[in-house]
Amino acid sequence: MSTLEARKLRHIEACLRPESQYQRVTTGLENVVWPYRALPELDMNAVDLSTTFLGKALRAPLLIGAMTGGAEKAALINRHLAQAAQRLGVGLMLGSQRVMLEHPTALSSFEVRPFAPDILLIGNLGAAQLLKGYGADQITRAIELIGADALAIHANPLQEALQLGGDTHWAGIAARLSEVVGGVPYPLLLKEVGHGLSAEVARMALGAGLAALDVAGAGGTSWARVEELVRCGEVRTPDLCEIGIPTAQALREVRAAAPQIPLIASGGIRSGLDAAKALMLGADVVAVARPLLEPALVSAEAVEAWLEKFIHELRVALFVGGFKDVAAVTGKSAG
Amino acid sequence: MSTLEARKLRHIEACLRPESQYQRVTTGLENVVWPYRALPELDMNAVDLSTTFLGKALRAPLLIGAMTGGAEKAALINRHLAQAAQRLGVGLMLGSQRVMLEHPTALSSFEVRPFAPDILLIGNLGAAQLLKGYGADQITRAIELIGADALAIHANPLQEALQLGGDTHWAGIAARLSEVVGGVPYPLLLKEVGHGLSAEVARMALGAGLAALDVAGAGGTSWARVEELVRCGEVRTPDLCEIGIPTAQALREVRAAAPQIPLIASGGIRSGLDAAKALMLGADVVAVARPLLEPALVSAEAVEAWLEKFIHELRVALFVGGFKDVAAVTGKSAG
Amino acid sequence: MSTLEARKLRHIEACLRPESQYQRVTTGLENVVWPYRALPELDMNAVDLSTTFLGKALRAPLLIGAMTGGAEKAALINRHLAQAAQRLGVGLMLGSQRVMLEHPTALSSFEVRPFAPDILLIGNLGAAQLLKGYGADQITRAIELIGADALAIHANPLQEALQLGGDTHWAGIAARLSEVVGGVPYPLLLKEVGHGLSAEVARMALGAGLAALDVAGAGGTSWARVEELVRCGEVRTPDLCEIGIPTAQALREVRAAAPQIPLIASGGIRSGLDAAKALMLGADVVAVARPLLEPALVSAEAVEAWLEKFIHELRVALFVGGFKDVAAVTGKSAG
Amino acid sequence: MSTLEARKLRHIEACLRPESQYQRVTTGLENVVWPYRALPELDMNAVDLSTTFLGKALRAPLLIGAMTGGAEKAALINRHLAQAAQRLGVGLMLGSQRVMLEHPTALSSFEVRPFAPDILLIGNLGAAQLLKGYGADQITRAIELIGADALAIHANPLQEALQLGGDTHWAGIAARLSEVVGGVPYPLLLKEVGHGLSAEVARMALGAGLAALDVAGAGGTSWARVEELVRCGEVRTPDLCEIGIPTAQALREVRAAAPQIPLIASGGIRSGLDAAKALMLGADVVAVARPLLEPALVSAEAVEAWLEKFIHELRVALFVGGFKDVAAVTGKSAG
Numbered sequence A, B, C, D: 001m002s003t004l005e006a007r008k009l010r011h012i013e014a015c016l017r018p019e020s021q022y023q024r025v026t027t028g029l030e031n032v033v034w035p036y037r038a039l040p041e042l043d044m045n046a047v048d049l050s051t052t053f054l055g056k057a058l059r060a061p062l063l064i065g066a067m068t069g070g071a072e073k074a075a076l077i078n079r080h081l082a083q084a085a086q087r088l089g090v091g092l093m094l095g096s097q098r099v100m101l102e103h104p105t106a107l108s109s110f111e112v113r114p115f116a117p118d119i120l121l122i123g124n125l126g127a128a129q130l131l132k133g134y135g136a137d138q139i140t141r142a143i144e145l146i147g148a149d150a151l152a153i154h155a156n157p158l159q160e161a162l163q164l165g166g167d168t169h170w171a172g173i174a175a176r177l178s179e180v181v182g183g184v185p186y187p188l189l190l191k192e193v194g195h196g197l198s199a200e201v202a203r204m205a206l207g208a209g210l211a212a213l214d215v216a217g218a219g220g221t222s223w224a225r226v227e228e229l230v231r232c233g234e235v236r237t238p239d240l241c242e243i244g245i246p247t248a249q250a251l252r253e254v255r256a257a258a259p260q261i262p263l264i265a266s267g268g269i270r271s272g273l274d275a276a277k278a279l280m281l282g283a284d285v286v287a288v289a290r291p292l293l294e295p296a297l298v299s300a301e302a303v304e305a306w307l308e309k310f311i312h313e314l315r316v317a318l319f320v321g322g323f324k325d326v327a328a329v330t331g332k333s334a335g
């Protein structure tokens, strides 16, 4: 097992601990009031949850969040996630593929296309790697080796800063992003890992030509916390670990700064109602990571059951809010 | 015992559990400040609580909220409620009469006129039934069979959505309401079941010709919770179960949207002071459901005792607020 | 022991219970920010706490609040209070003298002049009595029999409303107050008993010619609670018992409505800092009732010790706030 | 051991108790949102924390807060603090030197220059002493005897007021400050001891010619509490002990009133993130007292370890906030 693989497993264990979640900061979604319409003028089963994202059809505006890859357990997790995504017609974001580029044996854990031939599949690499030599070629390889539709670049300076030997050389990152985007013939996304994108970062990303954004805001899993749990077994700098832009706020400011960009809401999305509210704040789809980790350790069916309940809640929310489809919630014109 | 009858009983049991009440959302009445006037210029026993609603005289601006009917226990409950209402001169809203239209043997549990010849008596049917064939004829029959003065149509999309096999076909509801109202020679009301009417729904109801509204807002009994308690023994989607418009807010926005409509405040009204505040926010009368369930299982006297304390509190509130009668609180010109 | 005497004793016992205090409503003084001046330009021992109220000199802007009289224990309490007031040069408000007018034997419990020849001494009678026959003559007698300087009329409609057989005939009270004030050759005050005077009531009192006001606002002792504790052993209508105008708000609105009237702040004044804040909100003096009940049951020394600590706190507050005397805090021009 | 020396030791013990900290009032820094920039355009190790204060270079914008001197234990504490300050290149504020002026034997406990030849070293005396005879000569001697660069005069009227026999003669303090400043050939600072400087006091200090200010605001150590703990073993006047201007507010108002003055933020600074926020509110450097007391009792290494973690947190905060140096945070033009 490589160092990187072992690290992945420790990350999974840390994520399962309740201390991996923000303790004081919340997503802010709890303060968003969901409308209630006692006479909805709708049939609930006719509420249309389908949408398209990055050109691919989704049966619900939902992606499984970027989590893992690399270790044996990761292969199992990814297979379960992929099978559930295929059955339900939702998207799947994979975990960082760096391990697979560096250790060819790790590739298999990312090969989920056989289980999910039709889904929107999104690869993953770290922004910090771009400044350490990774470029358009590696990214293109990362996408093509696993048959992904797109790839998300995660920006995680706080996580790196709290990591022993983390990559904290970020000078030149914007220029490097531009360069790389230009050389990759697939859509690239920018995401955080739980501390949020700001309006300013959204504008930088637009300038660099990124195709979509995932706010990955504060209020759910804090990778600063995960990193300290992995390193010290406990959270040593609780103040720093609460830094971040709450998901609801990140959505509002990013959407205002980039009205047209395809936008994923993630970070603390825990129920179908959270998802509905995130759409109302301007997201096109939502992504959920940690709540799916436990079911993914069990089976594809467990993942499916969790997602089905989530999607049902989302449907109920749209029905009682009087929204006939996703576009009616997001305020975009619908078909 | 029919399925519907059995369901009614399970509902009663669920309502008795504390989990049937909203856990985070409150009515908002606790933030309404009641005025205090140290020199009231009034005799408390001369404070006049009488009013008229839907053309019938009430000795206090109070209705017993829509609860039950159908089962044997329900007959007892309704008799106790009716006897107390008659003695105190307040109104009575009955539970859904669907069971009685479908199972003639259930009729007797709704026949309360012998015990309450003089009261304002209001029947009840579900809005969803209107789209499944029920129309002006059934409503008229439901009213006349029990000698009611009016009938309340309950709109409960969230409850139906969370119910296994619930009626979630609501497309066309506004047109159907209009149609039905035109064919019934009695006043019809629109009410929720604990999730509230919005300004928009109030305007739809006005357009459809309804005679009165009952906001049945959030903060007291949540029928979403009741439904999950009945179905699963516990609340499975706590987020969805807190959806709704708090009673105080529903009152404010409905009154603003429909300044003249006869308006009932219900949903979490628990004390005479709550009632006084609801009147101050624009309600003509208030209705109370769940707190009367326990005394109604015991005796008419128990119901009466509960109501007398409530009415006394209301009187004290008006006295120390310096209000000589109900109209002085609601801001309407009085006799 | 007369019924009234027995009632007084039960009141004392009830007041000693923590449930006699407001449970949710607070005075609002906790939100008033006291200024801090790190360079005060003052000598603390030169801070001048003396003032005059109703023409009498006080060594600190402080009165012992109206509490009791009538029973044997009450005589003891009043003696201890009077002795402490004399020694410290503060004022004393006595409890209701109705018992003494109706039972001459009760007079002695109010005769505190021998122990306190120099203090500002204020008698007490209920407003409700004015409508039951009491008039200028009885009030004058109540004052003269005990050598008081003035008399406070307590308005307590909520207390009366929650009392079995309470006096709830208040129609005509304003006219009656005017009448009575005209016939009494001593200054009369209007006070509440813990539920507060509003701006409107202050204007009525001004119109009736009262010489001073004591807001006796909400946040400390609630006489609604005391009454229910006496009657039922517990608080039965907790909602009604929280009605009232918080002391800080009562001060603000009464002072705005009556900029010149001599004004007492009471109701929940618990520390010298509370007193300082009340002065800043416009009070001329403060009054404290319940905290002095326990020491008054013990000895004059115990009362004195409590008051000395309180006065010291007030002095410290003025010193660090940079106020050289009472007038500097209240904003009135000083000598 | 002199009385003053014994008092110092009791103060140290009291400061170690958790009751020495504000219980309700907080610094307000917890409500200051720290920006997060997912793409920082910086290398973390290139973030420049160095600055100059009162003409001396600092490797981080940090001073060890004024604490002690006089007793044997104090000598040890001061030595450990000085050694750590020297190694890390931060400043050191010493505790009150009054004891050393009155008891020559106490001088040695302040002689830290041998351990810290290069640091910014700031002496300390109480403002109240200036009105009891201390003047420019004593201050100059206090500075020169220990080779300090400057001296902080602490204004502590609340502490003195709660102290048995405290110095509460402050009349004439502004004039006296002016006089003294004019006669001392070193920079003088004004600081509080945990209750905060206001805008008004800042203006007085400017007028008197002081060279710098330390807000020493509310939210951390409360010297009112310390004084009561020393005197009574418990806090007797909890209300008075919460008086003060929270650090965040003090910073905002002092900076607005004195845009150019060198400004120290202290009072409840507990983490590098607190420090970062204080800089954002306008401080030039921060000072930390109580958290360093425990490590200072142990060793210079313990102090160093605490400070290194703090400085690392500050660096991480600047990095993820996208600030390349201290001037970028404070908003001042940088080199």
Ligand SMILES: Cc1cc2nc3c(=O)[nH]c(=O)nc-3n(C[C@H](O)[C@H](O)[C@H](O)COP(=O)(O)O)c2cc1C
Pocket: A011, A012, A015, A065, A066, A067, A068, A094, A095, A096, A124, A153, A154, A191, A192, A193, A194, A216, A219, A220, A221, A266, A267, A268, A269, A287, A288, A289, A290, A291, A293
């Ligand atoms: C077990 C686990 C592994 C993760 N691994 C990655 C990763 O490799 N790359 C990435 O961009 N984000 C990763 N994340 C972050 C998530 O994609 C997501 O942004 C974050 O967890 C917030 O979402 P949540 O609150 O729903 O968990 C991971 C999250 C979890 C829980």
Ligand SMILES: Cc1cc2nc3c(=O)[nH]c(=O)nc-3n(C[C@H](O)[C@H](O)[C@H](O)COP(=O)(O)O)c2cc1C
Pocket: B011, B012, B015, B065, B066, B067, B068, B094, B095, B096, B124, B153, B154, B191, B192, B193, B194, B216, B219, B220, B221, B266, B267, B268, B269, B287, B288, B289, B290, B291, B293
């Ligand atoms: C036992 C029970 C049965 C109810 N049944 C009905 C019903 O059949 N029809 C209806 O419109 N509402 C029904 N309701 C809802 C109430 O009328 C009311 O809108 C709701 O309970 C909120 O009021 P509360 O907080 O005072 O209980 C029922 C309520 C209870 C507690």
Ligand SMILES: Cc1cc2nc3c(=O)[nH]c(=O)nc-3n(C[C@H](O)[C@H](O)[C@H](O)COP(=O)(O)O)c2cc1C
Pocket: C011, C012, C015, C065, C066, C067, C068, C094, C095, C096, C124, C153, C154, C191, C192, C193, C194, C216, C219, C220, C221, C266, C267, C268, C269, C287, C288, C289, C290, C291, C293
């Ligand atoms: C034991 C006790 C007896 C009281 N009796 C009287 C009374 O006879 N007349 C009156 O006007 N107020 C009476 N009060 C009310 C007080 O004067 C005061 O308005 C009220 O207690 C609020 O002040 P506090 O919060 O400091 O107790 C009494 C209060 C107490 C505690």
Ligand SMILES: Cc1cc2nc3c(=O)[nH]c(=O)nc-3n(C[C@H](O)[C@H](O)[C@H](O)COP(=O)(O)O)c2cc1C
Pocket: D011, D012, D015, D065, D066, D067, D068, D094, D095, D096, D124, D153, D154, D191, D192, D193, D194, D216, D219, D220, D221, D266, D267, D268, D269, D287, D288, D289, D290, D291, D293
């Ligand atoms: C043990 C100790 C001793 C102190 N002694 C002094 C002193 O002699 N002179 C002074 O100006 N401040 C003194 N202070 C106050 C601090 O300088 C500082 O203003 C205050 O403690 C608030 O900072 P903190 O919350 O970081 O402790 C002392 C503080 C502590 C904890």
